[in-house]
Amino acid sequence: MDKQKLIRKFDKQSAMYEENTRKRMWGAWRRQLLQNVEGDVLEIAVGAGANFPYYNMERMRLTAVDFSPMMLQRARKIAAELRVQAEFIESDIETLEFPRHAFDCIVSTLSLCGYDDPVQVLRKLGQWCKPGGRLYLLEHGLGKNPALKSAQRLLNPVARRMSGCHWNRNIEQLVLDAGLQIERMERHWGGMIHLIWARASVMI
Numbered sequence: 541m542d543k544q545k546l547i548r549k550f551d552k553q554s555a556m557y558e559e560n561t562r563k564r565m566w567g568a569w570r571r572q573l574l575q576n577v578e579g580d581v582l583e584i585a586v587g588a589g590a591n592f593p594y595y596n597m598e599r600m601r602l603t604a605v606d607f608s609p610m611m612l613q614r615a616r617k618i619a620a621e622l623r624v625q626a627e628f629i630e631s632d633i634e635t636l637e638f639p640r641h642a643f644d645c646i647v648s649t650l651s652l653c654g655y656d657d658p659v660q661v662l663r664k665l666g667q668w669c670k671p672g673g674r675l676y677l678l679e680h681g682l683g684k685n686p687a688l689k690s691a692q693r694l695l696n697p698v699a700r701r702m703s704g705c706h707w708n709r710n711i712e713q714l715v716l717d718a719g720l721q722i723e724r725m726e727r728h729w730g731g732m733i734h735l736i737w738a739r740a741s742v743m744i
């Protein structure tokens with residue numbers, strides 16, 4: 541899908557994402573995933589700041605990226621309310637570059653569904669992380685049950701058109717294909733929701 545069209549699609553959903561942030565949607569999973577995030581931290585596809593309530597700002601410096609101006613506007617508002625200090629960058633993650641080994645931790649929640657080439661994005665995350673740095677992922681993808689997977693694959697074109705999200709991604713395989721080491725993984729809701737604690741390879 542054309543990038544400008546995709547950005548407009550996410551712009552339009554930004555009010556809903558702000559509401560979800562205020563409702564602390566999926567808060568238990570976010571809290572569990574993000575409790576040890578520290579140091580120089582990059583959050584990609586930050587949306588309306590859904591993870592901000594779970595960060596301990598005393599032990600981190602945050603850089604937050606999204607390509608949707610409306611999402612960033614709402615993320616800035618939530619950050620001000622929660623006293624979260626961050627550098628916000630409006631950019632497409634797929635074309636953005638950071639120096640190698642720039643971050644201690646990288647956070648991605650509900651973002652791998654949106655990219656044209658999620659493996660290439662994950663490879664870049666591995667390079668942006670310091671050697672042995674940590675990646676924290678909360679992503680939706682294909683479930684475990686064959687019938688559920690078939691339904692997700694069937695509905696994928698509709699989901700992409702309506703929300704900009706792919707429903708047919710094998711999240712674990714994408715992470716492995718990018719050369720990242722999975723240290724721990726939990727799956728919920730029939731296996732669709734993935735919580736992944738991964739490490740960048742020390743070889744990158």
Ligand SMILES: C[S@@+](CC[C@H](N)C(=O)[O-])C[C@H]1O[C@@H](n2cnc3c(N)ncnc32)[C@H](O)[C@@H]1O
Pocket residue numbers: 550551557584585586587588589590591605606607608611631632633634648649650651654655
């Ligand atoms: C499903 S929302 C998730 C938002 C937030 N991370 C959360 O957990 O609620 C996906 C976000 O990814 C952003 N996004 C999608 N593709 C992107 C890209 N190529 N570059 C930057 N941001 C992107 C969208 O603008 C949107 O804010």
